[in-house]
Amino acid sequence: MSETGPNPPFILAEDVWVKFLIRYHRTEVTLRETFVGLLRLLSRRNGRDGRWRQEFWALRGINFQAGPGDVVAIIGRNGSGKSTLLKTLAGICEADRGRVEVRGRVGCLLSFGVGFNSNLSGRENIYLNGSILGLPRRTIDARLDDIIAFSELGQFIDAPVRTYSAGMRGRLGFSIAIHIEPDILLLDEVLSVGDTAFRAKAGSILDRFRAENKTVVLATHNMNLVREVCTRAVWIHDGQVMLSGRPDEVTAAYTKFQMPPAAAARAAHTEQD
Amino acid sequence: MIGVSAQRPSLLSGLRELYARRETVVYLVSSNLKAGHRNKVLGNLWNLLDPLLSLSIYYLIFGVLFQQAGRRPSDYLIYLFVGVLAWRFLEGTITQAATCIRTYRGLIAEINFPKSVFPLSISLSRLYDFLWGLLVLLVVLLLAGRHLSLHALWLLPLILVQLLLTAGLAYLVAYLGAFFADTANIAAVVLRLGFYLSPILYFVGGEHSRVPERYLSLYMLNPMACLLEGYRAGLIQHRSPELGHSLYLVAVTLATLAAGFSLFSRGEGKFAKYV
Numbered sequence: 001m002s003e004t005g006p007n008p009p010f011i012l013a014e015d016v017w018v019k020f021l022i023r024y025h026r027t028e029v030t031l032r033e034t035f036v037g038l039l040r041l042l043s044r045r046n047g048r049d050g051r052w053r054q055e056f057w058a059l060r061g062i063n064f065q066a067g068p069g070d071v072v073a074i075i076g077r078n079g080s081g082k083s084t085l086l087k088t089l090a091g092i093c094e095a096d097r098g099r100v101e102v103r104g105r106v107g108c109l110l111s112f113g114v115g116f117n118s119n120l121s122g123r124e125n126i127y128l129n130g131s132i133l134g135l136p137r138r139t140i141d142a143r144l145d146d147i148i149a150f151s152e153l154g155q156f157i158d159a160p161v162r163t164y165s166a167g168m169r170g171r172l173g174f175s176i177a178i179h180i181e182p183d184i185l186l187l188d189e190v191l192s193v194g195d196t197a198f199r200a201k202a203g204s205i206l207d208r209f210r211a212e213n214k215t216v217v218l219a220t221h222n223m224n225l226v227r228e229v230c231t232r233a234v235w236i237h238d239g240q241v242m243l244s245g246r247p248d249e250v251t252a253a254y255t256k257f258q259m260p261p262a263a264a265a266r267a268a269h270t271e272q273d
Numbered sequence: 274m275i276g277v278s279a280q281r282p283s284l285l286s287g288l289r290e291l292y293a294r295r296e297t298v299v300y301l302v303s304s305n306l307k308a309g310h311r312n313k314v315l316g317n318l319w320n321l322l323d324p325l326l327s328l329s330i331y332y333l334i335f336g337v338l339f340q341q342a343g344r345r346p347s348d349y350l351i352y353l354f355v356g357v358l359a360w361r362f363l364e365g366t367i368t369q370a371a372t373c374i375r376t377y378r379g380l381i382a383e384i385n386f387p388k389s390v391f392p393l394s395i396s397l398s399r400l401y402d403f404l405w406g407l408l409v410l411l412v413v414l415l416l417a418g419r420h421l422s423l424h425a426l427w428l429l430p431l432i433l434v435q436l437l438l439t440a441g442l443a444y445l446v447a448y449l450g451a452f453f454a455d456t457a458n459i460a461a462v463v464l465r466l467g468f469y470l471s472p473i474l475y476f477v478g479g480e481h482s483r484v485p486e487r488y489l490s491l492y493m494l495n496p497m498a499c500l501l502e503g504y505r506a507g508l509i510q511h512r513s514p515e516l517g518h519s520l521y522l523v524a525v526t527l528a529t530l531a532a533g534f535s536l537f538s539r540g541e542g543k544f545a546k547y548v
Contacts, residue, residue: 020546087545091385094542106385115380119308128304131297132386 008068009104009183009215016098018059058084060239068213073226076236082219086186107182118162143179151175187218223251287538290387301394324406335474347417356473362403369395370443371460374451388541392443427507438526444533451544471497496525
């Protein structure tokens with residue numbers, strides 16, 4: 001992790017392909033199936049492309065770019081590749097083909113509080129999690145009070161994390177993540193945690209990022225959020241970019257695409273009136 | 274982070290990355306140790322009780338029941354204690370390393386950071402336990418009326434070698450465990466076999482040797498055999514470890530570490546997809 005440099009944040013993905021092997025996701029393989037698979041592998045009749053090693057291309061030739069001041073929304077149906085794209089940009093998944101270039105410190109918020117050790121207190125977890133996210137101890141010391149204040153945990157900060165509610169965990173995780181002061185923030189449908197007040201606070205963070213010429217990429221199903229705070233929207237379908245452009249245009253096309261034919265006809269009819 | 278493109282990470286850059294994350298390793302070790310005994314009535318006393326209890330079991334079964342101890346019970350007890358302690362260090366690390374990538378799958382799937390911190394921090398946590406065990410061993414030695422000589426200083430390089438050997442194996446096993454969940458089962462069997470193939474429960478060399486003379490050089494190909502005999506040389510027999518064995522041990526250790534670490538570094542970008 002390089003320190004925040006004078007260079008503006010920048011993300012570039014060129015013709016990125018990412019593959020998953022389905023085999024590794026199967027957990028209930030019976031002994032009989034295993035033997036059948038082995039025999040098949042030995043006889044090479046079905047070879048490597050048998051039922052045991054199915055490939056699945058989650059991303060198929062994605063081109064994507066974002067620069068300073070961009071707040072880009074990634075929209076698309078479940079399983080369309082939104083999260084995989086974010087993980088690839090974050091460097092969590094390797095691209096099997098293509099090129100990914102990222103400049104700037106990445107604050108990756110795919111979900112909150114995953115790194116918490118539930119037997120340790122909230123305070124101890126701030127140090128552990130902050131360190132995993134790449135913060136040196138001295139920086140955590142300096143920001144500790146802000147992190148605790150933003151999380152609104154108060155006296156509970158010294159209680160073990162296993163006693164926290166989901167919302168409390170989410171608040172602590174979000175608070176740690178934004179205090180990394182990243183140049184690039186990657187968010188995966190995480191702004192929906194916490195109560196209304198906390199969500200408003202989180203929303204204003206996005207505006208602050210844009211004002212500070214940083215880069216935000218967020219995957220979301222909330223079309224209002226896309227229209228209100230994003231500068232650009234990218235619609236992904238089956239691992240490919242369907243449309244990229246102004247938020248209102250892309251969300252309109254996406255909403256129309258998602259509607260069943262009857263509802264679409266009704267909507268068109270209403271528009272005519 | 275500049276350029277996450279598809280370039281292969283080299284061994285050197287992997288080591289540099291790990292060094293940059295030394296603070297994270299420290300936090301992982303301390304949280305591992307802190308959380309380990311926190312909910313127990315006896316707390317940190319378990320650091321002392323664990324090795325003592327397993328020592329007593331082995332002593333009762335193999336020393337008394339199978340009569341390995343013979344007419345030199347305290348010799349056997351101390352001999353056994355050294356072996357059991359060092360083996361627990363190895364076994365505990367490997368067992369934990371086999372599942373570590375899966376244990377931390379949540380973290381690995383959500384945050385980009387060098388995964389190489391895990392096998393190392395597991396090795397260091399078990400080293401901490403090992404050092405507590407050595408402390409108990411020293412007390413036992415003094416109670417048994419033994420004394421320490423300057424040769425006991427050999428312990429320091431030997432402990433370092435064991436740490437490196439253990440960490441190397443931990444990287445190897447962690448890599449395999451990320452892709453094949455079966456690794457934990459296989460590792461358990463191999464460890465069991467290794468336990469009986471190492472000089473822990475029985476004497477090797479000398480008048481009470483259980484290993485026939487002509488198989489001895491073959492037997493000593495096991496690096497743990499060299500290591501354990503080295504510990505005993507410095508601690509009990511007041512002499513230096515055998516030079517040939519030590520050189521062989523160091524060579525195996527460095528090879529294992531290089532192989533394990535570079536293999537693990539190559540897999541790092543793929544873990545998030547497979548666990």
